[in-house]
Amino acid sequence: MKGQSGQGRRxxxxxxxxxxxxxxxxxFVDSESLMQWLPPKGMSGIAHAYDFRxxxxxRIELRYEDSELGGSGKSTDRSDVSxxxxxxxxxxxxxxxxxxxESNDPAFAGEMTMTWSFDAAPSGTRVTITADDVPRGIKKADHEVGLKSSIDNLARFVNENASKS
Incomplete structure (x- = not known):
């Protein structure tokens, strides 16, 4: 499925x-859990709507809190709303x-598809996030750092919650 971005980048x-x-x-099943781990390092998040079915x-908003990430949002100066x-x-x-x-900049327009896959691995589960048809305004290196940060946060979140059980 091609997004309107037409880039086809993965x-x-x-x-x-x-x-x-x-x-x-x-x-992933509730917004409270999701917002504890999804925002990459230097960001926080809020779910304005979340119907997991x-x-x-x-509709979620990720806010830049750390100047290391540049703090240049897609929707506002300090946030990305999707x-x-x-x-x-x-x-x-x-x-x-x-x-x-949600952006007035056409460089961020179009539909991106994100797929989280979970595959058995010898020491647990291999989690892979794949983003297809990434809008051209998102720098590849920055996006990959953000994706990796979210997966690292997910690992921490899952491990912390397993130790509470």
Whole structure:
């Protein structure tokens, strides 16, 4: 599926997390959990709407708090607001979602598809995030750093919550 961006660019990040896939999947099911780990380092987040079901819609805002990240938002000077819908949800296997940024800059226009996949690995679950049709305004290196940061946060979140059980 080509986004309006027409770029067809793919960015990805992956990591093995020492936890079962179902446990990792649960970190996505409610907005409170999601906002604890999704924002990359130097950012915080708020979910304005979050309906985690196939066809369900969401709207989230990630705010820059750290000047190291440049602090140049896509929606405002200090924030990225995105909206989308859940295209496919396969518990413990895959989450596919559409993403569009709220921005007046045409460089951030178009629909991006993000797919989180969970595959068995010898020491846990390999989590891979793949972003397809990335808008041309998003620098590849910055995006990959952000994706990796979110996966690292997810690993910490899952491991901390497993130790609380």
């Amino acid at each position: 960015d990805t990040a992956s990591r093995v997390i020492d936890a079962p896939a179902d446990e990792i999947y649960r970190a 196939k066809g369900g819609r969401y 909206k989308g819908r859940f295209v496919e949800l396969l518990p413990g296997r895959c989450i596919k979602q559409s993403v569009e940024f």
